[in-house]
Amino acid sequence: MSQQTSVARDRGADAIPVNKHRRDWRGWKFMWPFAVIFVLVFIIPIVYAVYISFFKRKLALGNRTVFVGFDNYIRLFQDQQFWQGVGRVAAFTVIQVPVMLVLAALMALALDSMKLHGTKFFRISTFLPYAVPAVVSTMIWGFVYGAKYGLVGSLNDLLGTHFDVLDPSVLLVAIGNINTWEFTGYNMLIFYSALSTIPHSLYEAAAIDGATEWQIVRRIKMPELRGSLAITVIFSIVGSFQLFNEPQILKTMVPGNAINTSYTPNIYAYNLSFTANDSNYAAALAIVMAVITMIIAYAVQLKSMKEQMK
Numbered sequence: 001m002s003q004q005t006s007v008a009r010d011r012g013a014d015a016i017p018v019n020k021h022r023r024d025w026r027g028w029k030f031m032w033p034f035a036v037i038f039v040l041v042f043i044i045p046i047v048y049a050v051y052i053s054f055f056k057r058k059l060a061l062g063n064r065t066v067f068v069g070f071d072n073y074i075r076l077f078q079d080q081q082f083w084q085g086v087g088r089v090a091a092f093t094v095i096q097v098p099v100m101l102v103l104a105a106l107m108a109l110a111l112d113s114m115k116l117h118g119t120k121f122f123r124i125s126t127f128l129p130y131a132v133p134a135v136v137s138t139m140i141w142g143f144v145y146g147a148k149y150g151l152v153g154s155l156n157d158l159l160g161t162h163f164d165v166l167d168p169s170v171l172l173v174a175i176g177n178i179n180t181w182e183f184t185g186y187n188m189l190i191f192y193s194a195l196s197t198i199p200h201s202l203y204e205a206a207a208i209d210g211a212t213e214w215q216i217v218r219r220i221k222m223p224e225l226r227g228s229l230a231i232t233v234i235f236s237i238v239g240s241f242q243l244f245n246e247p248q249i250l251k252t253m254v255p256g257n258a259i260n261t262s263y264t265p266n267i268y269a270y271n272l273s274f275t276a277n278d279s280n281y282a283a284a285l286a287i288v289m290a291v292i293t294m295i296i297a298y299a300v301q302l303k304s305m306k307e308q309m310k
Contacts (some may be wrong), residue, residue: 140246
């Protein structure tokens, strides 16, 4: 009796029609909160920025906003203040990013060598600056840099020197030092995570074959860092082109007008929008900077993919 019941049950289950072409929307039911927030805080602002970049406020027409097409973009490509800011940020990126990533890679290699005492303390202490908000860390370093009231000023009084870290000639280096202090530990953890995937038996086998410590680093560890290196380079480039907090906060501490209203593209866009009341031109600037950053990031990613395919 039980066997007949089970056979009938199986036949009944087979008789249930199954629509193989029916789409399964269960995944979107879990995704819709993120999708809604993503559209509201990312897609819509970008679309709106692109939209208002084609308009301009005309004082002669009673402060009305009129459609001007690509006039804001043409004006931007002829704006020397904008391109000076882009050049300043590009120089900052070319110098600061390699220094920071080399330090991060060396720290990761030191942790992975298993010859460093106090590795847990070292890992936490190097990552801790990343947990400090950029505004707070810039204020801390601003007081350290102070030639009259900070640590640099105290050293000048002690040594009889007159060195000023916030001098316009070395200001960009001082800002780069702040960024390096903030993000080296973050990049170090990315590198260290990549190195942690390598089985230590591979190191032991290489050592048995007579490989030196440097050969293990060069032939085994460094190739493993290529993928994570591309990620850290892209993140660092994007962060450098978004440079805003550090120069904006240090502006009141720097003598003269070294940090002007167009020191970086982000500062320029901020002052255009909230001081000069020219949000349309600022939107065009933001769109162009986003395109420049995406092109550079894509070029880095493409080069990294080619290197990995070799």
